[in-house]
Structures are given as structure tokens and as C-alpha cells.
Amino acid sequence: MNxxxxxxxxxxxxxxxxxxxxxxxAAGHFNKDDIEDIVREVLRREQLGTTGIGRNIAIPHSRHPxxxxxxxxxxxxxxxxxxASLDKEPVYVFVLLVSPRDRPGDHLRALEAVVRTMRxxxxxxxxxxxxxxxxxxxxxxxxxxGW
Amino acid sequence: xxNRPPPATGDRANGADPPGPPAGSPNGHAGCANGPLRRTVxxxxxxxxxxxxxDRFSRTARQFQCExxxxxxxxxxxxxxxxxxxxxxxxxxxxxVLELEGDDAAAALExxxxxxxxxxxxxxxx
Numbered sequence: 224m225n226x227x228x229x230x231x232x233x234x235x236x237x238x239x240x241x242x243x244x245x246x247x248x249a250a251g252h253f254n255k256d257d258i259e260d261i262v263r264e265v266l267r268r269e270q271l272g273t274t275g276i277g278r279n280i281a282i283p284h285s286r287h288p289x290x291x292x293x294x295x296x297x298x299x300x301x302x303x304x305x306x307a308s309l310d311k312e313p314v315y316v317f318v319l320l321v322s323p324r325d326r327p328g329d330h331l332r333a334l335e336a337v338v339r340t341m342r343x344x345x346x347x348x349x350x351x352x353x354x355x356x357x358x359x360x361x362x363x364x365x366x367x368x369g370w
Numbered sequence: 371x372x373n374r375p376p377p378a379t380g381d382r383a384n385g386a387d388p389p390g391p392p393a394g395s396p397n398g399h400a401g402c403a404n405g406p407l408r409r410t411v412x413x414x415x416x417x418x419x420x421x422x423x424x425d426r427f428s429r430t431a432r433q434f435q436c437e438x439x440x441x442x443x444x445x446x447x448x449x450x451x452x453x454x455x456x457x458x459x460x461x462x463x464x465x466x467v468l469e470l471e472g473d474d475a476a477a478a479l480e481x482x483x484x485x486x487x488x489x490x491x492x493x494x495x496x
Contacts, residue, residue, distance in 0.1 A: 272425050276452055282421075309425075309452060327417045328461060334421060335459040342453050 226305035226313070235304050240265045240283050243319040246296050252321075257289035261321060275308030279351075280341045284320035286330060293322040293329045295337075297359065299351060315351050316341065340366045406439075406471040407479055411486040418462045419486070424455035427485045436472025438482065449482070 224231045244261050247253070253261070264285040268274070275281040296319050303313030318337050322330040341347055346366065353359045413419060419427075431438040431449040438449030440458060447454035449468075460466055468486065470478050 272422050274421065276421070276456070278453070327420075331418050331420055331459060331461065335457055338453055338456045342457065 224305070226311075229307075232305045232307050236269055236283070236306060237262070237266060239298065239304065239306075239317060240269070240319065243283070243296050243298055243317065244321075246298075247294055247319070247321065250296075252294045253289040257287070261285065261287050261289060265319070265321070273307040273309065275306035275314050276338065277308055277310035277312065278342065278344070279303065279308075279312055279315045279347065280318070280338075281306045281308065281314040281316070282318045282320065282334060282337055284322075284330070284334065286322050286324045286327070288324055290321050290323055293320065293326065293333055295320040295333065297363070299353065299359070316347060406437075406469045407475045408470075409468045409479060409483055411466055411468055411483055413460055413462055413464045413466060413486065414489050416462050416489075418464070419455060419458065419460035419466075421452070421456055423485065423488075424452045427482065428452040428455060430481055430485060431478070434470075434472070434474045434478040436470045436475040436478055438478065439469040439471075440486075441467040441469060 224235070226232065241258075241262050244258055244265065247261075248255055248258050264287050265283050268285045269283060273281075274283045298317040298319070300313075300315050300317070303315045306314040308314060318341075320330065320333050320337070322333070346362070350359065350362050353362060415423060427440075428450050440447045440449050440455065440460075442458045442460050442464065445458055447458040449455065458466075466486065468479070468482055470476075470482070
């Protein structure tokens with residue numbers, strides 16, 4: 224696909240975000256009926272400015288009343304996906320965050336924690352090399368000590 | 371942080387008071403000949419310096435040649451890096467010090483101050 228085609232990039236973003244939101248639903252964080260509305264909110268935020276912050280990282284996120292605490296999930300892409308990133312590079316690591324509307328401080332702290340961790344190029348390299356969920360959890364555990 | 375209510379924005383001749391550069395940093399006014407230009411800005415956006423603000427700020431900062439630094443207490447961020455600005459984690463009702471050094475520092479001061487000091491309108495999407 225053409226990474227300079229906005230429609231194609233929007234399609235990719237929608238697929239990635241829907242898959243990640245669905246994973247959060249599967250983990251029991253909100254009702255199935257809320258999936259599409261959360262996807263819409265995350266995409267609306269994305270339209271205000273890309274969360275592809277560069278260094279092959281994207282942090283799609285939103286606040287939504289369907290959740291009562293901050294939740295998140297991480298996804299990896301082996302090939303890298305176009306995400307209209309600030310540095311125009313493909314994204315390999317996605318971290319999706321959803322938080323309640325009334326806790327912007329938690330939301331900002333979570334974003335900071337993700338960005339601080341992911342700006343370590345060695346960490347991102349090791350994360351991208353993970354092949355199983357257990358390996359990813361182990362990597363997240365090493366990061367969370369400093370969160 | 372001082373308990374006395376500071377103005378929303380204000381030029382600061384002496385940047386040694388917290389928040390801001392550590393004591394001993396050069397003070398000054400406009401232009402590199404006189405050292406860095408500094409201004410204290412109070413963050414009134416109820417979401418703090420969130421990624422969209424950081425994005426706007428860093429994009430604007432990159433339009434200027436001068437060095438742009440944002441101090442939150444004794445932590446500082448390269449104002450041209452969205453990643454640095456997010457990690458600076460500026461919460462609402464915080465004072466930061468904007469520090470500019472270079473030939474076009476004076477031209478950059480107002481637009482950058484405006485972004486940091488903005489209430490961000492009615493749309494409080496982070």
C-alpha cells in the first residue's frame with residue numbers, strides 16, 4: 224500500500240485500533256456494545272493529530288466513560304505499518320490507552336511512562352524481537368519497575 | 371513552587387528561582403549576545419501539556435533557528451522534540467520556564483508562549 228495515501232493510512236489506523244480495542248474487550252474491560260464507540264473516539268483523537276510520535280512508536284489513546292480505570296494494550300507489527308507518523312517512518316510498536324474522562328492526570332502520567340520507556344531504542348529493539356506474549360510481558364515487567 | 375499566585379505569563383530577568391533552570395544558569399534578555407531569553411508561563415490547560423499541545427509546540431519551535439528549552443522545575447526538555455515534551459510531564463496549574471537562545475529568540479517568544487499558556491478551547495481531548 225501507499226503510505227502517502229491518507230485514505231489507505233486511515234484504513235490501517237482503523238484496523239489496528241479496532242483490533243486493539245477488541246482485545247481490551249476480550250480481556251473483560253468493557254461491554255461488547257462499547258467497542259465501536261471507543262474505536263470512534265480513538266480515531267477522532269487521531270484525526271486531531273497523529274499519535275505516531277516517531278521512533279516507530281504510536282500511542283493511540285482516548286478517554287471514554289465505558290472504563291472506570293486506565294487500561295491499555297500493546298501490539299507489535301513485524302512488517303511495520305504506515306501511521307502518518309511525525310517522522311514518516313512505519314510503526315512497529317502500538318500502545319493503546321483508554322482512561323475515564325475524569326482522570327486526565329492518570330492519562331498524562333501513563334502517556335509519559337510509555338513515551339519515557341519507548342524512547343530507549345534498545346528497549347524498543349528488544350520489544351520488537353519478542354515472539355510470544357510471555358516474552359512481551361517479561362519486557363513490560365522490566366519497564367514497569369521504573370514506572 | 372512558590373505559594374504566591376504568579377501571573378499567567380511574565381518575563382523573568384532572573385531565572386534562578388524554581389521552577390526553572392538551576393541556579394548559576396545564565397540569565398538575560400533577548401538574543402544570544404545577552405544570553406538566553408526566558409519567560410515563566412503558567413499552564414492553565416486542565417489537561418496539562420498533553421501530546422497535542424506538545425505537538426503544536428514542537429512544530430512551531432522547529433520553525434525557528436534558536437534553541438528552545440522548556441524547564442519544569444529542574445527537569446528540562448528540548449522544545450523541538452514532542453517526545454521530550456511529553457516526558458517532561460507538565461501537569462495543570464504548573465509554572466514552566468521557556469528558555470530561548472539564538473538570533474530569532476525574540477521572534478519565537480510570543481508564539482511559543484501562546485501555545486503553552488492557552489486554555490486549549492472547549493475541546494479538551496487529550
